[in-house]
Amino acid sequence: MKMNEMSMENFRDFLKDTIRKEIDFSQTQQSRGVPAPPIQKPPSSDQTLIRLPDRGEWTSVGDIPLVSAIENRQSRRIYTPEPLQMDELAFLLWACQGIRRLIDPGHALRTVPSAGCRHSFETYLLILNVAGLEPGLFRYLPVDRALVREGDAGGRLPDRITAATFGQSFIGKAAAVFVWATLPHRMEWRYGPAAHRVIAMDAGHVCQNLYLACEAVGAGTCAVGAFDQEGMDRLAGVDGTDEFVIYLAPVGKVEP
Numbered sequence: 001m002k003m004n005e006m007s008m009e010n011f012r013d014f015l016k017d018t019i020r021k022e023i024d025f026s027q028t029q030q031s032r033g034v035p036a037p038p039i040q041k042p043p044s045s046d047q048t049l050i051r052l053p054d055r056g057e058w059t060s061v062g063d064i065p066l067v068s069a070i071e072n073r074q075s076r077r078i079y080t081p082e083p084l085q086m087d088e089l090a091f092l093l094w095a096c097q098g099i100r101r102l103i104d105p106g107h108a109l110r111t112v113p114s115a116g117c118r119h120s121f122e123t124y125l126l127i128l129n130v131a132g133l134e135p136g137l138f139r140y141l142p143v144d145r146a147l148v149r150e151g152d153a154g155g156r157l158p159d160r161i162t163a164a165t166f167g168q169s170f171i172g173k174a175a176a177v178f179v180w181a182t183l184p185h186r187m188e189w190r191y192g193p194a195a196h197r198v199i200a201m202d203a204g205h206v207c208q209n210l211y212l213a214c215e216a217v218g219a220g221t222c223a224v225g226a227f228d229q230e231g232m233d234r235l236a237g238v239d240g241t242d243e244f245v246i247y248l249a250p251v252g253k254v255e256p
Helices: 003-014 017-022 066-072 084-099 155-162 169-172 184-214 229-236
Strands: 098-104 107-110 119-127 135-141 146-151 175-183 219-221 244-253
Touching: 017 135, 017 184, 066 184, 084 119, 084 175, 084 184, 119 184, 155 169, 169 244, 175 184, 175 229, 184 219, 184 244, 229 244
Parallel strands: none
Antiparallel strands: 098 107, 119 135, 119 175, 135 146, 175 244, 219 244
16 A cells, blocks of 8 residues: 555544544543643733623624524625624624533533533634734633733734735734634543544644634634644643644624
């Protein structure tokens, strides 16, 4: 068998769940009594929490039928200059990673499903055009219903986003880019070597909710899986080993 054929077979095997038959689940960290990893990276002591509007304050969010949201859902790559409002941003974040009920520091029920309730993602935001926020890199804190500013992402943000996504210039013209980084250990704690396949599944749940939620605020998004891994990790400020970018989606207002 040729090398490329062997590689293709290995990649296909990643999509299968045969690995589950080879794992001794009694040896996972969960089974050995190791405490679950926290569901949220804590902010540093010098970061100020930026409060997000609560659900009762989402005055810009429309009440649309679910059937309509599903029917109208599509990838949108052209955005207007209109900024996203803070209540709209809060709603979109809640829709794709919000917490419905905190069980304990290692477990929470969210608005999206996750294998074993592990939720391995941190949500970063490359903010370009959101009312009340200066452009830069932010992180969503679902436990606190807040944002923290992580930095300016190095300046010339639209150009850097375009460069880190292989020249997809429409991404740098969005109001905000949702960037999901995974911390694999959160899932490995329970599933060991079987963790990584379901992390990829979870990313799909998250982004689909963002698509549907955008329909309620007159916005659009487009899931992006093609990006320069190292470049996007640098933009998000993650180490690329214990935490790395797995998916992203620009969001911006669209013409009615």
